[in-house]
Amino acid sequence: MKNIQMVDLKGQYQKIKDHVDASIFQVLDTTAYINGPQVHEFQKNLESYLGVKHVIPCANGTDALQIAMMGLDLKPGDEVITADFTFAATVEVIALLQLTPVLVDVDPKTFNIDVEAIKKAITPKTKAIVPVHLFGQCANMEAIMGIAKAHNLYVIEDNAQAIGATYTYSDGTKAKVGTIGHVASTSFFPSKNLGCYGDGGAIFTNDGALAHKLRGIVNHGMYERYHHDVVGVNSRLDSIQAAVLNTKLTHLESYNAARLKAANAYDKAFEGHEHIVTPFREGSVDNHVFHQYTLKVKEVNRDALVKHLNENGIPCGVYYPIPLHLQKAYKDVRYKEEDFTVTNQLVKEVISLPMHTELDEEQIEFITSTVINFVNKNS
Numbered sequence: 459m460k461n462i463q464m465v466d467l468k469g470q471y472q473k474i475k476d477h478v479d480a481s482i483f484q485v486l487d488t489t490a491y492i493n494g495p496q497v498h499e500f501q502k503n504l505e506s507y508l509g510v511k512h513v514i515p516c517a518n519g520t521d522a523l524q525i526a527m528m529g530l531d532l533k534p535g536d537e538v539i540t541a542d543f544t545f546a547a548t549v550e551v552i553a554l555l556q557l558t559p560v561l562v563d564v565d566p567k568t569f570n571i572d573v574e575a576i577k578k579a580i581t582p583k584t585k586a587i588v589p590v591h592l593f594g595q596c597a598n599m600e601a602i603m604g605i606a607k608a609h610n611l612y613v614i615e616d617n618a619q620a621i622g623a624t625y626t627y628s629d630g631t632k633a634k635v636g637t638i639g640h641v642a643s644t645s646f647f648p649s650k651n652l653g654c655y656g657d658g659g660a661i662f663t664n665d666g667a668l669a670h671k672l673r674g675i676v677n678h679g680m681y682e683r684y685h686h687d688v689v690g691v692n693s694r695l696d697s698i699q700a701a702v703l704n705t706k707l708t709h710l711e712s713y714n715a716a717r718l719k720a721a722n723a724y725d726k727a728f729e730g731h732e733h734i735v736t737p738f739r740e741g742s743v744d745n746h747v748f749h750q751y752t753l754k755v756k757e758v759n760r761d762a763l764v765k766h767l768n769e770n771g772i773p774c775g776v777y778y779p780i781p782l783h784l785q786k787a788y789k790d791v792r793y794k795e796e797d798f799t800v801t802n803q804l805v806k807e808v809i810s811l812p813m814h815t816e817l818d819e820e821q822i823e824f825i826t827s828t829v830i831n832f833v834n835k836n837s
């Protein structure tokens with residue numbers, strides 16, 4: 459059996475090596491390392507793949523979120539509602555811009571932001587909601603957009619984990635996630651569903667005026683060379699990363715299909731187990747692109763399971779072990795523990811198994827039987 463990895467970047471690379479290497483050497487040959495033609499090409503390719511009017515490439519997913527918020531002219535003290543159960547980047551940029559993060563609980567089945575909790579958290583100071591499509595599954599965008607409309611709020615989708623997922627509205631129409639809110643961000647960190655070979659990110663929007671503004675913000679606030687109209691940042695996707703992404707974007711659908719296939723095999727092996735809860739899938743099959751395959755284990759010592767898997771050569775992850783509202787940097791006297799019962803429970807039960815495009819049946823069989831044997835003996 460091949461060594462099991464959490465993410466098999468090398469196996470994936472080997473299959474596209476010739477193409478990717480040639481595209482990287484082309485950048486080296488032309489020395490257009492910054493803003494080379496590959497960047498514009500990738501922007502256009504991603505716009506057409508997503509069906510969104512504007513893609514603004516930038517340096518990473520955290521910058522993408524920050525710049526999206528800068529473009530919305532939020533003011534210090536404005537409240538921004540987001541999920542307690544996500545990667546810290548989401549809340550970090552809110553705090554960094556001196557906005558007030560308002561963390562709320564998540565849904566116990568989908569792990570995504572709880573719509574009722576959003577409603578409860580809205581105050582006259584609320585200006586925006588940041589849903590995160592966690593682990594690859596779309597948040598409940600129809601309900602979130604409805605709340606936003608009723609309260610005149612912006613919606614900024616953190617789409618770092620779900621690129622390629624498709625949201626289905628109740629009338630059956632579909633849209634790629636990241637094209638539904640007023641603006642969205644994504645990350646091309648190597649292990650993400652569409653990963654480059656370094657850092658990268660992008661912002662998406664259908665709003666032409668906002669897109670124009672964001673293009674200036676990523677480039678030192680310049681709309682005309684050496685005229686700085688707004689305070690900006692320096693955040694670029696470099697040409698080599700764009701070249702890699704141009705090749706990988708053509709494989710994204712098959713990459714996500716491979717993840718789905720692995721998720722289906724995991725689901726089948728764990729089906730009906732009384733102590734193992736497989737990921738709940740909401741709506742249609744394309745709603746989830748399995749950035750992570752995350753189980754909940756019940757009446758089992760999760761940390762002992764992690765240790766056992768590691769000892770058997772199976773890497774795994776606990777995303778996320780601490781709720782954001784309990785992190786030193788993001789504590790707030792207004793938070794009450796009874797408002798975070800779901801997150802507080804999830805951090806004890808979740809475990810993410812290896813998930814990538816190169817998993818084979820033999821590996822999945824070994825992983826699932828190792829998990830089941832341990833759980834059967836220790837529950």
Ligand SMILES: *Cc1c(COP(=O)(O)O)cnc(C)c1O
Pocket residue numbers: 518519520521544545547548590616618619644645646647657658659
């Ligand atoms: C990865 C990630 C980010 C940040 O992306 P970087 O490119 O690493 O800056 C933001 N939000 C979520 C939910 C993520 O998973």
